[in-house]
């Protein structure tokens with residue numbers, strides 16, 4: 124969107140907000156049920172609130188209230204619309220503002236404030252009516268979630284004509300950031316290893332988050348890269364050990380040119396010497412290239428390159 | 443037993459121009475170089491009964507034979523491992539001649555390595571197949587370690603660490619090669635020497651290697667005629683006798699990523715070649731007047747000086763800094779400018795320069811040359827030659 128179009132949109136939203144503020148308080152539909160004991164009991168149980176004044180008539184009679192009252196924090200419950208919308212819900216002055224924001228790309232929503240004020244306890248049998256006032260629109264603001272507008276409204280609950288509770292509610296309506304990482308991650312990584320029956324165990328181990336070193340089942344010699352025949356005793360009986368996952372940079376390069384498919388430059392590739400006595404090649408990541416050096420202590424980590432391939436990589440041990 | 447040393451010779455050398463865009467097919471380049479080498483020797487295509495090239499060459503022996511008009515072939519062979527094949531082609535040819543399998547064998551290497559397929563560019567396919575080489579690559583390629591410069595840089599970093607070698611030490615090799623090329627009209631970098639400052643300022647390729655640590659990329663072809671020493675004596679040029687020819691691979695060898703051997707600061711495969719060369723020729727480092735050392739990347743020129751016995755371990759930096767590899771130095775290295783300066787024809791152009799040094803016809807001729815050492819690709823299974831004057 125151009126800067127001019129953005130400015131026009133902002134002006135339209137603010138003008139709408141002015142109009143909706145001017146509408147003032149709009150009464151909604153009365154609660155489907157009066158304040159009642161079964162609902163209180165469910166709520167108190169779910170919230171772990173064992174105060175007998177909410178559920179035990181005898182205890183309540185002996186309290187300052189003289190009868191059962193509803194927990195004040197239940198206030199929203201009484202007039203909350205059901206899961207199935209049946210068209211009986213009244214419109215509020217907030218609706219047009221939220222719809223306008225949705226239509227302008229501010230489709231994300233997150234609640235930021237909810238402040239409730241209780242004027243008195245509610246008794247069984249009281250039937251509440253909510254009334255909504257739209258009170259403010261502020262923005263656009265840059266936030267961690269994306270650019271957005273803060274939308275604020277107030278609800279007052281009435282029993283007959285007496286206000287019994289108020290709530291200030293504020294949400295952030297935002298434009299979700301472009302999620303670049305996901306589609307990229309799905310792109311196939313072009314640098315796939317060739318795998319055969321002699322090397323499959325290594326890549327299967329990597330898939331489980333284990334760094335495996337081939338071990339001769341007869342003489343016990345460790346070997347990397349692996350191969351089908353033990354060079355020491357000719358055995359073809361192979362097993363493996365799980366490496367400790369730590370190592371030391373034996374040598375390394377910082378690749379700058381030419382560009383490498385699937386990689387952004389510069390990147391570091393190192394020969395890592397393992398305490399088990401073998402060397403292995405991998406990238407050193409999460410570390411500026413200029414801080415990598417021979418002798419640096421590293422530990423293994425695993426990176427998902429695409430839907431199929433995980434590669435073992437190395438990070439500084441202190442991190 | 444047939445004896446190799448001294449019984450065969452390089453009797454002819456030929457090449458195309460060295461460029462960045464030859465404008466013709468690799469097969470045409472091969473044919474042109476073979477014609478030039480035969481003309482140089484004073485032989486005709488019908489005299490040729492053997493052909494040898496690199497496994498990597500795209501021109502089949504029979505295709506070259508067809509274009510050049512060579513008739514029956516009784517010997518054809520290929521040598522593996524990229525530039526490590528260079529002197530190996532001459533070894534295979536010499537063995538064929540010494541054993542009577544063939545009489546006149548032409549070795550050739552032809553490619554459009556700059557305008558066609560460039561070896562320095564990453565190719566995601568190299569690790570793709572579960573051949574032994576594909577599996578070997580698969581321990582490196584997925585991490586983006588997939589260019590020759592980066593493979594060599596890994597060795598270079600450890601070498602620097604072990605001996606306190608600096609990027610400037612590598613740079614002095616590049617400066618010397620470009621100085622030699624500057625006075626060689628056939629060199630791509632003819633008239634274009636560089637300074638150490640320019641080397642240091644050149645962009646990073648794979649740290650610790652700068653751009654100017656890396657040889658150029660070239661289009662071109664070189665061919666060599668190998669025949670018996672006896673026959674060579676009757677031909678147009680004075681023969682360059684093959685005093686020794688050897689191939690070498692070391693224990694625990696990988697294609698270009700032998701990072702799993704105890705030491706990463708040497709070139710054991712070149713040690714194998716060197717020992718064989720000295721043994722066959724009965725010569726030693728002191729008997730060599732000039733050397734053609736494979737210089738696709740500068741660090742391995744230092745390593746080769748050590749591995750072949752021209753100086754001790756870790757001493758090559760001082761050998762080079764002291765002018766040891768200059769034309770008037772203790773061991774003039776690559777008087778033609780090497781692959782850093784003349785052209786990258788996978789080491790084949792260096793063998794041609796060795797022949798010129800024996801003949802006394804190089805543009806940067808070293809005084810009183812009797813024996814020239816030539817090496818092939820470094821960091822890979824490799825090969826070497828000692829060529830000698832009569």
Ligand SMILES: [Zn+2]
Pocket residue numbers: 339340341342343344353354355356357358
């Ligand atoms: Zn064993």
